[in-house]
Amino acid sequence: MADSPTGRLAYLQSPETVEIKEYEVPYPEPGALVTEIEQANVCGSELHIWKGNHPVLDQMVLGHEALCHVSDLGEGVETDYAGEPIEEGDLVSPTYFIACGKCQFCGAGEFRSCENALQHWLKDPDQWPHFHGTFGTHYYIHPEQHFYKVPTEIPPGVAAAANCALSQVLFGLDEVGLSCGESLVVQGGGGLGQNAIAVANEYGAETILVEGVDDRIERARRFSVDHVVDFREYETPEARGERVAELTGGLGADVAIELAGIPQAFAEGPHLLRNGSRYLEIGNITPGHTAEFDPALLTRKNIDVVSTMRYDPWYLGKALDFLAETVDDYPYAELIDAEFDLVDVSTALEKSDAREVGRASLIPSHGD
Ligand SMILES: [Zn+2]
Ligand SMILES: [Zn+2]
Incomplete structure (x- = not known):
């Protein structure tokens, strides 16, 4: 040639x-x-x-x-x-x-x-x-x-x-304004979920992972998650909601983020949240997959729903800075x-x- x-x-x-x-x-x-x-x-x-x-x-x-x-x-x-x-x-x-x-x-x-x-x-x-x-x-x-x-x-x-998972969750969590002292439920302990735990930790939030797979749960512990709600132990959305409420002073979480990528996780969101909270949808990206959903649960709790796909491009610069600062604190390489x-x-x-x-x-x- x-x-x-x-x-x-x-x-x-x-x-x-x-x-x-x-x-x-x-x-x-x-x-x-x-x-x-x-x-x-x-x-x-x-x-x-x-x-x-x-x-x-x-x-x-x-x-x-x-x-x-x-x-x-x-x-x-x-x-x-x-x-x-x-x-x-x-x-x-x-x-x-x-x-x-x-x-x-x-x-x-x-x-x-x-x-x-x-x-x-x-x-x-x-x-x-x-x-x-x-x-x-x-x-x-x-x-x-x-x-x-x-x-x-x-x-x-x-x-x-950095240009995908971390930039995405960093941007999303800023969109819902996660701040110091708040509680965050992370639905799903894959790569995005682990990155979300790291970001929330650095923001000074309390993290609760909802997951049912052992190695993801163990990895989340190495990412310093505060609590785990194992859905093999808490088998229904209501049971998981009650457990999250117990962990958050009886109210439910301030913010939840959907990173499981399954429609049922979105339907579960309102169960995990307090009145006047915020919900962030990121994981479901393939149209045509549906779940039964009760919208009144959102209304009655005054929940703000935010969804994000992609991010403002300068968030990639922030993500790289974030990694440089925290690379020794979290086992990113394991991902x-x-x-x-x-x-x-x-x-x-x-x-x-x-x-x-x-x-x-x-x-x-x-x-x-
Ligand atoms: Zn990607
Ligand atoms: Zn344009």
């Missing part, structure tokens, strides 16, 4: 069929960066896309979580989005979406609802600059796409997860428990889907 260097990427051809394709490494346009992927993680939402369950994403380059090594700077790129000087060789973390700054939502300050959020990720890899997703040897960071230099103290797998070469991407996805691994990382080999 001529003299130009090429790279490889993982293309989702049809549900559960991934093909490794090879393309010329692009040269960055002004304001853009070309990067080499250091490490990319397999996230739960990647599995929805891979299985064909995502409402808009299919036939695309997979991958959205990554740690990237800057290999080529486009004209005019001198700093990251926090003003830190940037040069070739630096490690950066990009948002996986765009906040274009020009659409009606960006214009209203609703950056996470940007109409053009996924415009590049959705493109066919035959279309330049080819490397639209992070499951590859390279990744192209567009002008308008926020990216931040990664503090050196953050281990690679942990840094690679990544398997590594695969890029060529084994299908195995990584299958094993993740079968829950044989918790969160897998892809490490492409470079230089061949």
